[in-house]
Amino acid sequence: MTLKFGVVGTGAIGREHIDRITNKLSGGKIVAVTDVNQESAKQTVEMYQLDAVVYPDDQALIADENVDVVVVTSWGPAHEATVVAAVEAGKYVFCEKPLATTAEGCMRIVEAEMKQGKKLVQVGFMRRYDNGYVQLKQAIDNHEIGEPLMIRAAHRNPTVGENYVTEMAVVDTLIHEIDVLHWLVNDDYKSVQVVFPRKTKYSHEKLQDPQLFTIETVGGIVMSVEVFVNCKYGYDIQCEVIGEDGVAKLPEYSSIVMRKDEKLSTSILNDWKYRFMDAYNVEIQDFIDSVTKKGEPQGPTSWDGYIAAVTADACVKAQQTGQKEAIVLNEKPAFYSEKKLQKA
Numbered sequence: 001m002t003l004k005f006g007v008v009g010t011g012a013i014g015r016e017h018i019d020r021i022t023n024k025l026s027g028g029k030i031v032a033v034t035d036v037n038q039e040s041a042k043q044t045v046e047m048y049q050l051d052a053v054v055y056p057d058d059q060a061l062i063a064d065e066n067v068d069v070v071v072v073t074s075w076g077p078a079h080e081a082t083v084v085a086a087v088e089a090g091k092y093v094f095c096e097k098p099l100a101t102t103a104e105g106c107m108r109i110v111e112a113e114m115k116q117g118k119k120l121v122q123v124g125f126m127r128r129y130d131n132g133y134v135q136l137k138q139a140i141d142n143h144e145i146g147e148p149l150m151i152r153a154a155h156r157n158p159t160v161g162e163n164y165v166t167e168m169a170v171v172d173t174l175i176h177e178i179d180v181l182h183w184l185v186n187d188d189y190k191s192v193q194v195v196f197p198r199k200t201k202y203s204h205e206k207l208q209d210p211q212l213f214t215i216e217t218v219g220g221i222v223m224s225v226e227v228f229v230n231c232k233y234g235y236d237i238q239c240e241v242i243g244e245d246g247v248a249k250l251p252e253y254s255s256i257v258m259r260k261d262e263k264l265s266t267s268i269l270n271d272w273k274y275r276f277m278d279a280y281n282v283e284i285q286d287f288i289d290s291v292t293k294k295g296e297p298q299g300p301t302s303w304d305g306y307i308a309a310v311t312a313d314a315c316v317k318a319q320q321t322g323q324k325e326a327i328v329l330n331e332k333p334a335f336y337s338e339k340k341l342q343k344a
């Protein structure tokens with residue numbers, strides 16, 4: 001069986017996903033695309049030589065009976081409306097982060113999905129499919145380092161655009177750590193506090209950069225997460241879990257070791273696309289396989305999208321107040337309680 005995809009948003013990651021579904025993965029086909037920039041949608045069809053209809057908007061695409069799955073890769077604020085409409089139409093959804101820009105918006109998606117009586121939505125938190133994070137999780141789950149006590153993490157981008165402002169360090173960037181860290185240690189978040197160190201000269205007026213988040217879990221784990229989006233030297237993701245019996249660290253991205261000009265060196269990547277390329281492939285192949293064989297996606301759920309939104313709200317509040325802010329979740333519905341995704 002071939003799963004037929006309609007893509008809403010043919011920008012950077014929309015095209016990446018179209019390319020992987022069309023040319024790298026098996027079991028999926030792009031049959032429809034749309035973008036508020038219709039030229040971009042048409043160019044995408046030409047660029048990847050797709051046999052796909054270009055629709056004027058998401059509603060028309062969702063209404064196409066030939067579309068089994070709606071891929072949501074538009075701008076964050078547009079996600080909620082598309083996801084709710086797709087779920088109400090009974091379509092499967094693969095939605096890039098954020099699921100919605102507010103916790104209330106995520107809850108509306110959760111409610112729409114529960115009404116359909118089965119899981120339809122997967123959120124694009126691809127780090128859960130990265131081999132390094134999967135190994136870290138296995139080490140923790142197998143008690144190889146004892147109980148986790150602390151996490152030290154860093155999310156560094158070489159540079160960001162002029163319209164990237166302080167809040168985006170949370171909603172655009174930290175959001176990946178927000179999802180992956182509680183999943184790693186099987187715990188819930190309790191509070192967050194933010195400190196702004198001295199600002200780099202490479203930032204601009206509306207962006208505090210770097211930022212240091214201290215997140216505590218209900219179980220007492222303290223996580224220190226640095227977000228530094230003008231670090232200049234490359235795209236660098238670090239994560240070290242300190243446990244009672246040992247320390248486990250995310251492996252460095254593998255690269256050849258070069259001896260040259262009296263130096264011993266390895267390269268550092270400079271773009272998220274390359275750092276998580278394999279994870280995106282595994283993630284979407286898993287989505288295709290799960291929907292095709294089990295009738296439900298098994299990756300990060302709408303509820304994970306909700307957790308991320310509530311946590312992000314508290315982080316943004318903490319940026320504004322400088323105080324420790326509580327992270328309070330609604331009770332998890334039984335509908336989402338199955339823990340299926342333990343390994344990719």
Ligand SMILES: NC(=O)c1ccc[n+]([C@@H]2O[C@H](COP(=O)([O-])OP(=O)(O)OC[C@H]3O[C@@H](n4cnc5c(N)ncnc54)[C@H](O)[C@@H]3O)[C@@H](O)[C@H]2O)c1
Pocket residue numbers: 008009010011012013014034035036037040058073074075076078096097098124125126172272
């Ligand atoms: N998982 C990841 O690592 C990752 C990486 C990059 C981006 N993302 C997420 O993916 C989404 C897209 O990011 P991007 O970098 O591709 O952005 P982008 O600006 O390159 O592309 C977004 C596209 O969506 C279109 N669009 C906006 N609103 C629309 C609407 N209502 N209907 C149809 N099309 C619409 C825009 O015209 C644009 O072509 C964002 O939510 C972003 O946070 C996730």
Ligand SMILES: O[C@H]1[C@H](O)[C@@H](O)[C@H](O)[C@@H](O)[C@H]1O
Pocket residue numbers: 157172173176272
């Ligand atoms: O800070 C960036 C992250 O490192 C990437 O993984 C993407 O999510 C991108 O959208 C963010 O702007």
